[in-house]
Amino acid sequence: MADDNSEVSEFYEGTDRFRLAGKLNDLWGENLHYGYWESAADDSPIQAATDRLTDLLISGLGAKPGDRVLDIGCGNGNPALRLVRARDVDVVGITISETQVAQARKRAAEAGLGDRARFQYADAMSMPFPEASFDAAWAIESMLHMPDRGHVLAETARVLRPGGRLAIADVMERGPVTPEGRAVLDHIRTTYKIKSLSTVAEYREHLARHGFADVEIHDITDNVARTGMILADAVETIRDQLVPGLSPQEVDSVIAFMRKAATTRENGYLFLTATRL
Protein backbone atom coordinates (compact mmCIF):
# COMPACT_ATOMS: atom_id res chain seq x y z
CA MET A 1 0.00 0.00 0.00
CA ALA A 2 2.95 2.31 0.55
CA ASP A 3 3.04 3.37 -3.09
CA ASP A 4 -0.66 4.07 -3.11
CA ASN A 5 -0.15 6.57 -0.31
CA SER A 6 3.14 8.15 -1.25
CA GLU A 7 1.60 11.22 -2.93
CA VAL A 8 -0.59 11.84 0.09
CA SER A 9 2.36 11.41 2.48
CA GLU A 10 4.42 13.86 0.47
CA PHE A 11 1.56 16.32 0.50
CA TYR A 12 1.39 16.28 4.32
CA GLU A 13 5.15 16.11 4.72
CA GLY A 14 5.22 19.30 2.67
CA THR A 15 7.67 17.83 0.18
CA ASP A 16 5.33 17.94 -2.82
CA ARG A 17 5.61 20.62 -5.48
CA PHE A 18 3.19 23.09 -3.90
CA ARG A 19 4.27 22.53 -0.30
CA LEU A 20 0.79 23.70 0.56
CA ALA A 21 0.26 21.59 3.67
CA GLY A 22 3.35 22.99 5.39
CA LYS A 23 2.29 26.53 4.54
CA LEU A 24 -1.24 25.79 5.68
CA ASN A 25 0.10 24.94 9.11
CA ASP A 26 1.59 28.42 9.31
CA LEU A 27 -1.40 30.20 7.79
CA TRP A 28 -4.19 28.29 9.35
CA GLY A 29 -2.86 27.56 12.77
CA GLU A 30 -4.15 24.56 14.54
CA ASN A 31 -6.64 22.53 12.54
CA LEU A 32 -6.10 21.12 9.07
CA HIS A 33 -9.77 21.16 8.23
CA TYR A 34 -12.67 23.33 7.11
CA GLY A 35 -14.42 25.90 9.28
CA TYR A 36 -18.10 25.78 10.22
CA TRP A 37 -20.26 28.91 10.34
CA GLU A 38 -23.77 28.95 11.77
CA SER A 39 -25.13 31.37 9.16
CA ALA A 40 -24.13 34.05 6.67
CA ALA A 41 -24.20 36.54 9.56
CA ASP A 42 -21.74 34.51 11.63
CA ASP A 43 -18.39 36.29 11.26
CA SER A 44 -16.26 33.97 13.38
CA PRO A 45 -12.60 33.91 12.38
CA ILE A 46 -11.23 30.77 10.73
CA GLN A 47 -9.62 29.44 13.91
CA ALA A 48 -12.89 29.57 15.86
CA ALA A 49 -14.78 28.14 12.88
CA THR A 50 -12.41 25.16 12.48
CA ASP A 51 -12.66 24.46 16.22
CA ARG A 52 -16.44 24.55 15.81
CA LEU A 53 -16.27 21.83 13.16
CA THR A 54 -14.25 19.72 15.64
CA ASP A 55 -16.93 20.41 18.26
CA LEU A 56 -19.64 19.20 15.89
CA LEU A 57 -17.76 15.91 15.55
CA ILE A 58 -17.20 15.76 19.32
CA SER A 59 -20.95 15.99 19.95
CA GLY A 60 -21.73 13.53 17.17
CA LEU A 61 -19.29 10.98 18.55
CA GLY A 62 -20.78 11.13 22.04
CA ALA A 63 -17.69 9.59 23.69
CA LYS A 64 -17.77 9.05 27.45
CA PRO A 65 -15.00 9.60 30.02
CA GLY A 66 -12.43 6.81 29.84
CA ASP A 67 -13.40 5.76 26.30
CA ARG A 68 -10.61 4.81 23.91
CA VAL A 69 -11.00 6.73 20.65
CA LEU A 70 -9.22 6.20 17.32
CA ASP A 71 -8.40 9.33 15.28
CA ILE A 72 -8.02 8.21 11.66
CA GLY A 73 -5.79 10.75 9.90
CA CYS A 74 -4.93 12.83 12.96
CA GLY A 75 -3.04 15.71 11.29
CA ASN A 76 -0.98 17.65 13.83
CA GLY A 77 -3.03 16.32 16.74
CA ASN A 78 -5.02 19.42 17.60
CA PRO A 79 -8.52 17.95 17.08
CA ALA A 80 -7.56 14.89 19.18
CA LEU A 81 -6.37 17.09 22.05
CA ARG A 82 -9.58 19.10 21.90
CA LEU A 83 -11.53 15.84 22.16
CA VAL A 84 -9.44 14.61 25.12
CA ARG A 85 -10.06 17.87 26.97
CA ALA A 86 -13.77 17.99 26.14
CA ARG A 87 -14.64 14.39 26.97
CA ASP A 88 -11.87 13.05 29.21
CA VAL A 89 -11.10 10.20 26.81
CA ASP A 90 -7.90 8.55 25.60
CA VAL A 91 -7.10 8.98 21.92
CA VAL A 92 -4.81 7.11 19.55
CA GLY A 93 -4.13 9.12 16.39
CA ILE A 94 -2.74 7.68 13.17
CA THR A 95 -1.27 9.47 10.17
CA ILE A 96 0.98 8.65 7.23
CA SER A 97 3.22 11.66 7.87
CA GLU A 98 6.18 11.27 10.26
CA THR A 99 6.33 15.06 10.52
CA GLN A 100 2.76 15.10 11.81
CA VAL A 101 3.48 12.31 14.30
CA ALA A 102 6.33 14.40 15.72
CA GLN A 103 4.21 17.60 15.76
CA ALA A 104 1.29 15.84 17.42
CA ARG A 105 3.46 14.20 20.09
CA LYS A 106 5.12 17.52 20.88
CA ARG A 107 1.77 19.26 21.07
CA ALA A 108 0.38 16.59 23.41
CA ALA A 109 3.46 16.71 25.64
CA GLU A 110 3.30 20.51 25.85
CA ALA A 111 -0.36 20.29 26.84
CA GLY A 112 0.53 17.76 29.56
CA LEU A 113 -1.63 15.18 27.77
CA GLY A 114 1.11 12.90 26.45
CA ASP A 115 -0.39 9.93 28.30
CA ARG A 116 -3.97 10.59 27.08
CA ALA A 117 -3.25 11.30 23.41
CA ARG A 118 -0.81 9.04 21.58
CA PHE A 119 0.17 9.33 17.95
CA GLN A 120 1.78 6.89 15.57
CA TYR A 121 2.59 6.37 11.92
CA ALA A 122 0.06 3.88 10.55
CA ASP A 123 -1.93 3.30 7.40
CA ALA A 124 -5.70 3.26 7.87
CA MET A 125 -5.87 0.65 5.11
CA SER A 126 -4.29 -1.83 7.50
CA MET A 127 -4.63 -0.72 11.07
CA PRO A 128 -2.13 -2.18 13.56
CA PHE A 129 -4.79 -2.70 16.23
CA PRO A 130 -6.66 -5.77 17.48
CA GLU A 131 -10.37 -6.33 16.94
CA ALA A 132 -12.81 -4.41 19.12
CA SER A 133 -10.04 -2.35 20.72
CA PHE A 134 -11.73 1.08 20.47
CA ASP A 135 -15.01 2.51 21.80
CA ALA A 136 -15.24 5.15 19.09
CA ALA A 137 -13.48 6.41 15.97
CA TRP A 138 -13.50 9.55 13.88
CA ALA A 139 -12.03 10.64 10.58
CA ILE A 140 -11.90 14.36 9.92
CA GLU A 141 -11.12 15.09 6.27
CA SER A 142 -8.98 12.00 5.85
CA MET A 143 -11.32 9.54 4.11
CA LEU A 144 -10.93 11.41 0.84
CA HIS A 145 -7.25 10.37 0.75
CA MET A 146 -7.87 6.66 1.25
CA PRO A 147 -7.14 4.34 -1.67
CA ASP A 148 -10.31 2.39 -0.81
CA ARG A 149 -12.93 4.05 1.40
CA GLY A 150 -14.92 0.84 1.83
CA HIS A 151 -11.84 -1.04 2.97
CA VAL A 152 -11.01 1.62 5.57
CA LEU A 153 -14.59 1.50 6.86
CA ALA A 154 -14.26 -2.30 7.13
CA GLU A 155 -10.99 -1.85 9.06
CA THR A 156 -12.70 0.71 11.29
CA ALA A 157 -15.57 -1.70 11.97
CA ARG A 158 -13.02 -4.39 12.84
CA VAL A 159 -11.19 -2.31 15.47
CA LEU A 160 -14.39 -0.82 16.96
CA ARG A 161 -16.29 -2.74 19.60
CA PRO A 162 -19.94 -3.57 18.89
CA GLY A 163 -21.95 -0.47 19.73
CA GLY A 164 -18.91 1.73 19.08
CA ARG A 165 -19.55 5.13 17.51
CA LEU A 166 -18.16 6.58 14.31
CA ALA A 167 -18.09 10.22 13.15
CA ILE A 168 -16.79 11.40 9.79
CA ALA A 169 -16.35 14.79 8.14
CA ASP A 170 -15.55 14.55 4.44
CA VAL A 171 -15.66 16.50 1.24
CA MET A 172 -18.28 14.89 -1.02
CA GLU A 173 -19.63 14.95 -4.53
CA ARG A 174 -23.10 16.50 -4.77
CA GLY A 175 -25.09 15.43 -7.75
CA PRO A 176 -26.32 15.98 -10.33
CA VAL A 177 -22.85 16.76 -11.63
CA THR A 178 -22.61 19.01 -14.68
CA PRO A 179 -19.57 18.74 -17.00
CA GLU A 180 -18.28 22.02 -15.54
CA GLY A 181 -18.76 20.70 -12.01
CA ARG A 182 -16.96 17.50 -12.99
CA ALA A 183 -13.98 19.52 -14.21
CA VAL A 184 -13.78 21.37 -10.89
CA LEU A 185 -14.07 18.13 -8.89
CA ASP A 186 -11.30 16.57 -11.00
CA HIS A 187 -9.09 19.57 -10.40
CA ILE A 188 -9.76 19.43 -6.64
CA ARG A 189 -8.83 15.74 -6.61
CA THR A 190 -5.50 16.36 -8.29
CA THR A 191 -4.56 19.46 -6.30
CA TYR A 192 -5.27 18.03 -2.85
CA LYS A 193 -4.16 14.44 -3.54
CA ILE A 194 -7.70 13.16 -3.10
CA LYS A 195 -8.24 9.53 -4.07
CA SER A 196 -12.02 9.76 -4.31
CA LEU A 197 -15.00 11.88 -3.41
CA SER A 198 -18.01 9.91 -2.24
CA THR A 199 -21.67 10.76 -2.62
CA VAL A 200 -24.13 10.48 0.27
CA ALA A 201 -25.62 7.39 -1.39
CA GLU A 202 -22.20 5.73 -1.69
CA TYR A 203 -21.48 6.42 1.97
CA ARG A 204 -24.81 4.82 2.94
CA GLU A 205 -23.95 1.72 0.90
CA HIS A 206 -20.43 1.40 2.34
CA LEU A 207 -21.61 1.88 5.91
CA ALA A 208 -24.42 -0.65 5.56
CA ARG A 209 -22.12 -3.19 3.88
CA HIS A 210 -19.45 -2.88 6.57
CA GLY A 211 -21.66 -3.27 9.60
CA PHE A 212 -22.74 0.23 10.61
CA ALA A 213 -26.28 1.22 11.58
CA ASP A 214 -28.07 4.36 12.91
CA VAL A 215 -26.49 6.25 10.03
CA GLU A 216 -27.17 9.99 10.02
CA ILE A 217 -25.70 12.04 7.21
CA HIS A 218 -25.86 15.84 7.14
CA ASP A 219 -25.06 17.97 4.13
CA ILE A 220 -23.25 20.93 5.74
CA THR A 221 -21.86 22.41 2.53
CA ASP A 222 -23.48 25.80 3.15
CA ASN A 223 -21.93 26.00 6.62
CA VAL A 224 -18.38 25.26 5.49
CA ALA A 225 -18.10 26.65 1.93
CA ARG A 226 -16.64 29.96 3.09
CA THR A 227 -13.44 28.07 3.96
CA GLY A 228 -12.38 27.95 0.31
CA MET A 229 -12.57 31.73 -0.07
CA ILE A 230 -10.60 32.26 3.14
CA LEU A 231 -8.01 29.76 1.95
CA ALA A 232 -7.69 31.62 -1.35
CA ASP A 233 -7.23 34.95 0.52
CA ALA A 234 -4.63 33.34 2.78
CA VAL A 235 -2.71 31.87 -0.15
CA GLU A 236 -2.80 35.30 -1.80
CA THR A 237 -0.89 36.72 1.19
CA ILE A 238 1.96 34.23 0.74
CA ARG A 239 1.88 34.10 -3.05
CA ASP A 240 5.55 34.97 -3.35
CA GLN A 241 6.65 32.06 -1.19
CA LEU A 242 4.21 29.54 -2.63
CA VAL A 243 6.54 27.54 -4.80
CA PRO A 244 9.95 28.66 -5.95
CA GLY A 245 9.83 28.70 -9.71
CA LEU A 246 6.06 28.95 -10.08
CA SER A 247 5.17 31.77 -12.45
CA PRO A 248 2.82 34.59 -11.33
CA GLN A 249 0.28 33.29 -13.88
CA GLU A 250 0.42 29.82 -12.34
CA VAL A 251 -0.08 31.29 -8.86
CA ASP A 252 -3.04 33.32 -10.19
CA SER A 253 -4.60 30.24 -11.62
CA VAL A 254 -4.16 28.29 -8.35
CA ILE A 255 -5.91 31.08 -6.44
CA ALA A 256 -8.66 31.52 -9.04
CA PHE A 257 -9.28 27.79 -8.92
CA MET A 258 -9.64 27.90 -5.12
CA ARG A 259 -12.28 30.63 -5.43
CA LYS A 260 -14.13 28.77 -8.14
CA ALA A 261 -14.08 25.51 -6.16
CA ALA A 262 -15.60 27.34 -3.18
CA THR A 263 -18.65 28.31 -5.22
CA THR A 264 -19.10 25.10 -7.17
CA ARG A 265 -22.32 23.43 -6.02
CA GLU A 266 -21.04 19.92 -6.75
CA ASN A 267 -18.18 20.43 -4.31
CA GLY A 268 -20.07 19.41 -1.19
CA TYR A 269 -19.27 18.55 2.40
CA LEU A 270 -20.85 16.04 4.77
CA PHE A 271 -20.85 15.21 8.42
CA LEU A 272 -22.03 11.74 9.43
CA THR A 273 -22.42 9.59 12.49
CA ALA A 274 -23.06 5.85 12.75
CA THR A 275 -22.93 3.00 15.22
CA ARG A 276 -21.08 -0.26 14.71
CA LEU A 277 -23.50 -3.16 14.93
Ligand code: SAH
Ligand atom coordinates in the same frame (compact mmCIF):
# COMPACT_ATOMS: atom_id res chain seq x y z
N1 SAH B 1 -7.93 15.17 10.92
C1 SAH B 1 -6.91 16.22 10.91
C2 SAH B 1 -6.06 16.20 9.64
C3 SAH B 1 -6.78 16.25 8.32
S1 SAH B 1 -5.63 16.21 6.97
C4 SAH B 1 -7.56 17.56 11.11
O1 SAH B 1 -8.79 17.64 11.00
O2 SAH B 1 -6.86 18.53 11.39
C5 SAH B 1 -5.71 14.50 6.44
C6 SAH B 1 -4.96 13.54 7.35
O3 SAH B 1 -5.20 12.21 6.87
C7 SAH B 1 -3.44 13.71 7.38
O4 SAH B 1 -3.00 13.59 8.71
C8 SAH B 1 -2.94 12.49 6.59
O5 SAH B 1 -1.64 12.04 6.97
C9 SAH B 1 -3.99 11.48 6.96
N2 SAH B 1 -4.06 10.32 6.06
C10 SAH B 1 -4.19 10.32 4.71
N3 SAH B 1 -4.19 9.06 4.24
C11 SAH B 1 -4.03 8.24 5.31
C12 SAH B 1 -3.94 6.82 5.47
N4 SAH B 1 -3.98 5.99 4.43
N5 SAH B 1 -3.80 6.32 6.73
C13 SAH B 1 -3.73 7.16 7.80
N6 SAH B 1 -3.81 8.51 7.70
C14 SAH B 1 -3.95 9.04 6.48
